[in-house]
Amino acid sequence: MAYLLLAKQRISMAEQLIQAIRKLADIPKGEANRLLNISQLKPIKRGELFISEGQIPRKFAFIHEGLFRYYYVDDKGSEFTKGFFPENSFLSSYSAMIQQKPSHFSIEALEDATISVVKYQDWQGILSTHPCWQSLLLALIEKAFIKKESREREFLLFDAEKRYRIFLENYPGLNQRIKQHLIASYLGITSVALSRIRRKMGVVNLG
Structure with a gap:
């Protein structure tokens, strides 16, 4: 019985991920399954870090359940929250990941959560195999840029x-x-x- 419930949960969360990426780009069914094949479902506890400041990121994730924040810590130990990320958001320290340099911020779970984790190396393996992945990546980058520009405007004005x-x-x-x-x-x-x-x-x- 527990196995069946777990299997149903996995199917439901797979559908959730597919629906989320299809809102951003036209992803054929076969390609969507390729992303699912390189995704690993993982529970994460409240207070646990998905990415730590100073760590070289080698993964990103999709949030099925839960809430996360990105935050910086200054030399005095004060924390500055960069943003909040609820269900159906993607998590990454993107610039650090693509440059393979230490992340300047940490990503913390504010609630018990369930995420799908994708290794950056595996993502690179499918990125150039179909135009849909470039479209998805561009959509995610544009979305992040719009958010960043809006945040800067808020602080300045x-x-x-x-x-x-x-x-x-x-x-x-x-x-x-x-x-x-x-x-x-x-x-x-x-x-x-x-x-x-x-x-x-x-x-x-x-x-």
């Missing part, structure tokens, strides 16, 4: 309250899943400042 409102719009529902100090680090403000903004807006403080 908007105050903390406006940035928080944008966070709530861009990440619906995550306000209830992420602790206040992590949201503050994403916004570039202190937890005290975020508490003031939340009280002003009538948002419940999660601590």
Whole structure:
């Protein structure tokens, strides 16, 4: 019985991954199966790092269940959250991975999660075999660039309250899943400042 449930879970998660990539590019069925063949389903615990700062990344992943963040740590040990990544997102320290250089940031699970992990070497093995993979890669890079450009604009032009409102719009529902100090680090403000903004807006403080 447990084996059948596990098999059904694997099929469901395989379909989830295929649906996600097909929203980004036209992936034929046979090619989609090739990606599944090089993907390894893996559970990851809350607080566990998928990629550590200083590590040379040799893998990326798709999130089936759970929530992750990218974060930097400065010389004083202060953390700065780069972004949050919920279900149906891809995880990678991309520039470090393609250059085979140490990552400048860490990727941490904020919840118990299930991911599909793909080794970069295996990905390179299929990348040039069909145009669909180049299309998928381009779509992912464009999506990341748009996100990066929007984030830079927020910091240059908007105050903390406006940035928080944008966070709530861009990440619906995550306000209830992420602790206040992590949201503050994403916004570039202190937890005290975020508490003031939340009280002003009538948002419940999660601590």
